[in-house]
Amino acid sequence: MEKRVINPWKWQDKRSYAQAVEIKNPEGTLYVSGQTAISAEGISSNENMESQIIQTLKNLEQVITEAGYECNGIVRLNIYTTSTAELWPHFNILQDWINKHNITQATTLLEVKSLFETLKVELEATVVK
Template structure:
């Protein structure tokens, strides 16, 4: 598999994403449902945004690795949140995770009216290998 980031500008680099990602010769593709701070028993977290973000990242990573993929293969990461203002101070947590795995993904951040039950942030990924 071969990927190429397309960035006509440089400003997105400080936000840890690419404007577009081209994928060639992919062997397979994994489409992950949105992962949030949901516990193994199916209950939703009632914790703060930071704690929910950390939990959502862990759940996303678990889905990806359980499927036999690597986080480095993430080419699209959509972020849904009930409050961009509350999420933004904790964004470095996501950026550090992206850097640790060498991820170069296209991303979109969505502020939505609500997520399921008490959830505040959800991560949706497309992964290739």
């Protein structure tokens, strides 16, 4: 796989994403459904935003690794939240996870009216190898 990051500016670097990511000659592409803070038993979290972000990242990582991919292969990460105001104080959790896995991805952040049941954040990823 060949990966090229396109950033005409520098300001997005502090926000942990790229303006565009080009992939040539991938071995495979994994499209991951939106992952949330749902337990292995299928119970939606009713905890705070911080706890939900942590559980959502664990679930995302589990799906990616069980599929035989690596988190550093994430090229697109869409973030859906019911409250950007509630998300911002904990955004460093996402940024630290992105940095830990050496990910450079295109990202879209959307505030939505609601998510499934009591969920506050959902992460949807495209991963290549």
